[in-house]
Amino acid sequence: MNTLNFVNDRPLDFIAMGRAGVDLYARERNTPMEDVSGFDKFVGGSPANIAAGLSKLGNKVGFIGKVSADPLGRYVVNYLQGIGIDTSRIVFDDSGSKTGLAFTEMKAEDCGLVMYRNNASDLLISPQEISEDYIRQAKALVISGTALCRSPSRDAVLLALMYARKHGTVVICDVDYRPYSWDSPEEVSVYYSLAAEKCDVIIGTREELDAMEHAVDPGNTDDAVSARRWFDHHAQIVVIKHGKDGSFAYTREGEVHRGGIFPVELVKPFGAGDAFASAFSHSLLQGQGMTACLEAGAASASLVISRDSCTEAMPTAEELRDFIAAHNR
Amino acid sequence: MNTLNFVNDRPLDFIAMGRAGVDLYARERNTPMEDVSGFDKFVGGSPANIAAGLSKLGNKVGFIGKVSADPLGRYVVNYLQGIGIDTSRIVFDDSGSKTGLAFTEMKAEDCGLVMYRNNASDLLISPQEISEDYIRQAKALVISGTALCRSPSRDAVLLALMYARKHGTVVICDVDYRPYSWDSPEEVSVYYSLAAEKCDVIIGTREELDAMEHAVDPGNTDDAVSARRWFDHHAQIVVIKHGKDGSFAYTREGEVHRGGIFPVELVKPFGAGDAFASAFSHSLLQGQGMTACLEAGAASASLVISRDSCTEAMPTAEELRDFIAAHNR
Amino acid sequence: MNTLNFVNDRPLDFIAMGRAGVDLYARERNTPMEDVSGFDKFVGGSPANIAAGLSKLGNKVGFIGKVSADPLGRYVVNYLQGIGIDTSRIVFDDSGSKTGLAFTEMKAEDCGLVMYRNNASDLLISPQEISEDYIRQAKALVISGTALCRSPSRDAVLLALMYARKHGTVVICDVDYRPYSWDSPEEVSVYYSLAAEKCDVIIGTREELDAMEHAVDPGNTDDAVSARRWFDHHAQIVVIKHGKDGSFAYTREGEVHRGGIFPVELVKPFGAGDAFASAFSHSLLQGQGMTACLEAGAASASLVISRDSCTEAMPTAEELRDFIAAHNR
């Protein structure tokens, strides 16, 4: 059952918040990064990917974030704007920060990745830059956990969550835990917990939930226990992903739904989580049941990892429908 | 009515957490700091003062904090230990931080103050240094807001609050808001709000509550509205102090109690809040009603500001009783 | 006259020191960076370019520097090693620094450039990592001014200069002044002056010499005065470049030599200075006169800016000879 209560008369369906950067994909497949001749340029970053996915599925989407005031920052904003996303709340920073970069190899396994995140622009968004009014204009706010790793971005996310709760904007959290961004497991657990207490929907892998619970319930590996923790706060739905073993959606009413996966040939492993989150969230807003939501998420994930990019690989509603139909035949 | 539910079979009555430093009081009264010949040395810092006050009133008190591994840090620990406080959870830091200092003039008005807080040891306490087991051993945890101003101390306090809630340790928060310690009013509001949501008792001045509410309810000046915000979370009692106009204690049950003040001749203005918090908290643990708690707080505050120091000026239970009796005659 | 005194029985002809990074060149020419589809990957950084140029001209070259312990850092080292440079003194850093990046458009004019230099690995090389023995093994040390912009790299360069003076290693300084790397014009002037006092050969544009003299001789624009300043210390030759108007070489003996330029069709403006420095330094070591040295420098510069890359565009001795012959016909 999907008991989420979206406030429908709002101009924006979703606001995504956090990291938007540049992905640089190795030009040659199955080649070590040292040896490639160059890189293809795409927009990336988990919340940017989710925003792109939501937009392609037909939603009105806004983005809250920060990029550098230079050609790479402008590229990110131009791209998001070009696919119909409202970028009026993306701030250009000229203090010396740089739009985050992710250099990646193109491999199915052991896929090399080099992140440029020193003084990354996205982590400089501050609570002063969060508009209460903007958050009040959206049916849902999608946050991605990486934005919690450091102040002032952390403070900005926590304030956005307070505004969302105050105004009935449904909060969806994609855990998106990246250990290299954090100083200690305790810090991870403290801030993920504080954020999760304010969320309606939480989506993460089992490993990500372990990291969230590190300090508050060390050693727990029981999905049902993890889910219940957040039902004591504001959560309505907790989705726990188990890779090839599929996903489980727990609801506050006590239901458990299992979702499978759609096997495809893998081009590169990343983007799967963002694709899942966007299609799952879209289906929630459409009022679909848990089973349909999980199926949409899994289908979108499979589609993206079988393609060359992330933002650009996100499927339209029609592509998603066709893919599911073809695989369920 | 005092509906707090202290778990009584615990070895510690109170744990205070946060800043413990050295106060250096001008040797000559009513003299500009430039012109004094030297300074008297005392232990200070809001939670250290509260801990001293609670200990003098007969409670078993522990302290969580961090000081520099040097003679001044050792002085702080020796002093607290000497008045019966358990200092086993005070960490000595040898990374180059320094125990915070407060140089003060001794004046009734316009009392000059110079703080040494650059790389202060107390703000370096980290969540890894917080023992869940220690917090489980106390009936109540007293936190002071200054410890929220910066990570990792901020993270440590938030984790301590999670442990306290998990184990039924009553949480008392003295807001102790120092604007110079913070970067922006939004940051103040975000972290004070997150902490306050986990507290059973909140004690602050009207100005401090304004700072807490800056982002989440800007412009509100109604004490009852402020109090209700926290009753929606875990708060049972919210005390709002109005200086010479006395204090108001709001309870979750909807009662409002007014407390007066005891007029005395002022030697120096500081220490009043810490004295209030310690006597009020002590009275809460004794199971006293709101009126008695407010009276004890006010009496302790008056006693301390009519004396030369802070920690040393804190009254015993007998002194407090005598003072109240003398003034109520 | 070329009165430099190279100590000839040493295994290395040149050691270059400083920045070695990754250049990412826009795949499409004359296209704004926002709109290019991707980037070609090359090794770059002024001293790396000079080292490549010297190596291609047939010299035994070593490099002192620091790169990130990741695929991009390994690419830089592999490339330099592949063209015959001794990379045994390039340190891999795993503290979180990143190999510097330079994204560039490919345009003859208004050529957009985005530098990634936040916590750049090259600026982390420290004096502890400078081997006195290594510097004693080279005939000449080539430093590039950007390495002076920040400690510890600054300290490392200054120590390398002390070792070079102690052991008779000829010091060649390419000023390579990048305003964005520095905090104040006074700082620029102080450290460039201290370094220049220890150099045998100084190569810079008029604007670069103005920056060097900002504090010590403000307002001077007379090349001869600028040159004499350094002749009072260790300089033997000062080359001042005036763009399209050619260059002037001043010698300690009081000679002035003028060098012209070789007009070519410009593909991109960068790399010219590095090409000049490498061919000029090579000619110095060959014992050639000032006129021949200036001509070689100018020819190499013209060759590089008419080609697509930097390191790879550096000419061999034969290419250089042919180019000069063709143009002087």
Next chain:
Amino acid sequence: MNTLNFVNDRPLDFIAMGRAGVDLYARERNTPMEDVSGFDKFVGGSPANIAAGLSKLGNKVGFIGKVSADPLGRYVVNYLQGIGIDTSRIVFDDSGSKTGLAFTEMKAEDCGLVMYRNNASDLLISPQEISEDYIRQAKALVISGTALCRSPSRDAVLLALMYARKHGTVVICDVDYRPYSWDSPEEVSVYYSLAAEKCDVIIGTREELDAMEHAVDPGNTDDAVSARRWFDHHAQIVVIKHGKDGSFAYTREGEVHRGGIFPVELVKPFGAGDAFASAFSHSLLQGQGMTACLEAGAASASLVISRDSCTEAMPTAEELRDFIAAHNR
């Protein structure tokens, strides 16, 4: 022989540059710092002490430095001004830095010391704040090595040295090496060497000269070798102190002079070096020979360590004369 060439028609005899802070001396003698009741307040810091000493000996003295814009910073400036020092070039900083503090015990041996130097104001003086004209107005500039430990103070000192050399202001360097202020022995050696190359007079202990030479002549312990190194640059006189074994003054002309010490009863060990430097420098300006200069330095040192403070203990010319006469009887 004293071959220093002071330019005599200048309004200031000496400018001292660097650290000026607050010394807090334990009120009780021979008591651990933990147990003293308070502290007496004095002005301190090596160059401030030297400036006070020079002023008391009858010189016109100026000071270049930075203090916090608060009562403690104002105290430092008021005090120096009160003893006749020109403080027009002391900058008040309001960026959050703090005037440095030194808490000390009062003991003849194992004298405890706690320094507060985190974000110390004196280390924030920048090259932009150095007036070339001011340095041109003094016969001599006295620098103290601690100011070299960190930028921007380091940059400011190096620029002041360049101005002094340009205008014939005699430079006297008191090495004043404090290991805790520095990051690595190599950094110490690099910057002390660069500064010493620009000095006319260098005064240090054997241990301090070892630290200066760490990178450039490791293992040398021969005073004559140490002295000669600097004679190759601008030094005229190098004084090397050997504690109770007295001092040796080496001159560029090849002379060596030995100075003894005046035994006294020690109250506290600090201040001796500053007293020596001020009386020695004063005697140099008076045109006295090496033997007389060394005797004045030793006498002033003995006087100061037999007294309770530093700045205040500095002798007048008459006191110094009487002390020497009494001891030489």
